[in-house]
Amino acid sequence: MPRRRLSLPPLLAVVAALTGPLHAAPFGKGPLDHSLCCGPRGPSGAHDPSADNSRAELFANDSDAASRQERRVPLSAGNPLPGANLPTPATPTPVVIRIPGPPLSALDGPLETVGGYAKIAFSQLAGFTVNAPIQPLPTGTIPPDILAQVPASIQRLDGKKVVLTGFMLPTKLENGFATEFFFMSSSQLCCFGVTPAVNEWMLVKMRKEGLPAVQDVPVSLAGRLRVRAQWTEGVLASLYELEGDGLLKTK
Incomplete structure (x- = not known):
């Protein structure tokens, strides 16, 4: 069933309202209420x-x-x-189509470069499981070392110039261009669709001008990657961030 589009302000309100434990703050927790995109449905x-x-x-x-x-x-x-x-019939598990790519182990070898940027993929960044504690953490609790779970091959990418392909979900527009957005491994991952794991997306802030706010179309984005666990009010907010430089042709 086609998803109902939300304009940017209501979408941001949904993003904020769904903040909760077990997953990254911008996307909320567990199975989400699909009445936002599919309409109310009663049991068969x-x-x-x-x-x-x-x-x-x-x-x-x-x-x-x-x-x-x-x-x-x-x-x-x-x-x-x-x-x-x-x-009551069981709710079917949604099938998520992600951009195919090389395995995580490919990061151990030499990386192909395009225009001075190392070519990586979400299939590698999401090639491991993050075991996070129940969130939000109690007040005063020191967050666990999530980076200890991140493979060394990914940690080595911190601060490196990379290019990867994914889907945009704009969160901030200036003059009609996206200056901040979520970048994800699938167009089906969003705050009112299928909740992504914390290593399946990254927060992008463009260094200079913004990009056309395209959705549901894969783009190759270049920038400087940051690998660090960001906690906000006891919630694991993000694992990856990208200082965006712009779009890049990889073929």
């Missing part, structure tokens, strides 16, 4: 409310009110509404 087999009255009271063809009251058939476990005992 739910009864028709218009049938409640006919099931709630069954009267005999008797003109005596007292007799009708005695012969009323109440709703009970032995007399449920139609479909009340049908099991």
Whole structure:
């Protein structure tokens, strides 16, 4: 089903409202409320409310009110509404199509460069699992060393000029151009779609002019990568940041 587009201000409001534990702050936690993009959907087999009255009271063809009251058939476990005992079907796991790329192990060897930028991929940045604690952390708690879970081959990219392909989700516009945005491995990852893992996206701030605010179209973005765990009010806000230089042709 096609996603309903939100204009930028409501979208940012959704981003802020969904902030919560277990995932990066801008994207919220766990399975999100898909009524934002798909509309409200009830469980399959739910009864028709218009049938409640006919099931709630069954009267005999008797003109005596007292007799009708005695012969009323109440709703009970032995007399449920139609479909009340049908099991609710399981919600299918969404299939997310991500940009294919080389494995994490490819970072151990020499990297191809394009215009002075090392060519990397989200398939590598997201090629490991981040085990974060329940969030937000209690006040005064020292955050754990998340970087200790990041492979050395990725930590070595900190401060390096890189180029990678992904999808934009603009968060700040200036004169119609995106100066800040989320950069993700799939167009299906967003605050009201499928929640990404903290290593499947990065926060981008353009160093100079912004970029055309295109969505659902992969672009190759060049800039200086920062690998560092950012905590905000006890929540792991991000793992990757990019100081964006601009778009770059990689082929």
